[in-house]
Amino acid sequence: MNFHRYYPIDVVNGPGTRCTLFVAGCEHHCPGCYNQSTWRLDSGRPFTAADEDRILRDLNDRRIPRQGLSLSGGDPLHPQNVPAVLHLLERVRQECEGKDVWLWTGYTRAELSPEQRPVLALIDVLVDGRFIRERYNPSLPWRGSDNQVIHYF
Ligand code: SF4
Numbered sequence: 001m002n003f004h005r006y007y008p009i010d011v012v013n014g015p016g017t018r019c020t021l022f023v024a025g026c027e028h029h030c031p032g033c034y035n036q037s038t039w040r041l042d043s044g045r046p047f048t049a050a051d052e053d054r055i056l057r058d059l060n061d062r063r064i065p066r067q068g069l070s071l072s073g074g075d076p077l078h079p080q081n082v083p084a085v086l087h088l089l090e091r092v093r094q095e096c097e098g099k100d101v102w103l104w105t106g107y108t109r110a111e112l113s114p115e116q117r118p119v120l121a122l123i124d125v126l127v128d129g130r131f132i133r134e135r136y137n138p139s140l141p142w143r144g145s146d147n148q149v150i151h152y153f
Pocket of ligand 1: 026029035038073074105
């Protein structure tokens with residue numbers, strides 16, 4: 001998996017203070033996407049074991065309490081990103097206590113494949129669906145268009 005940006009302190013992508021990772025790769029190509037530079041799987045740079053360790057360290061850093069981790073992109077559920085996302089989230093669940101995980105994807109929950117579905121067991125909130133420009137609503141919290149759904153698990 002490649003990624004574009006990592007924010008160790010983020011107050012925009014989800015509730016509270018968070019760590020946020022924007023991964024590379026998205027096959028939805030929504031007209032009006034504000035993140036087109038992330039579409040290619042080989043854009044950005046490789047997400048290494050050191051990057052994963054850093055996220056775990058930041059989540060457990062008591063000097064700056066984080067509510068949780070946000071995964072966005074690109075699409076964290078692009079089939080080629082799923083193994084790395086599962087690995088990261090399994091570690092978050094094992095090594096970080098009391099953190100919530102939000103994940104944004106262009107797939108709807110109903111569209112998820114058997115390979116993608118195990119991610120749902122490791123997250124707290126899924127914001128799903130493609131961005132539809134005609135349904136853009138800037139007053140919606142945590143999503144861009146009103147077809148997108150926030151699923152709380
Ligand atoms: S799913 Fe998100 S990142 Fe992918 S094209 Fe649509 S708006 Fe852009």
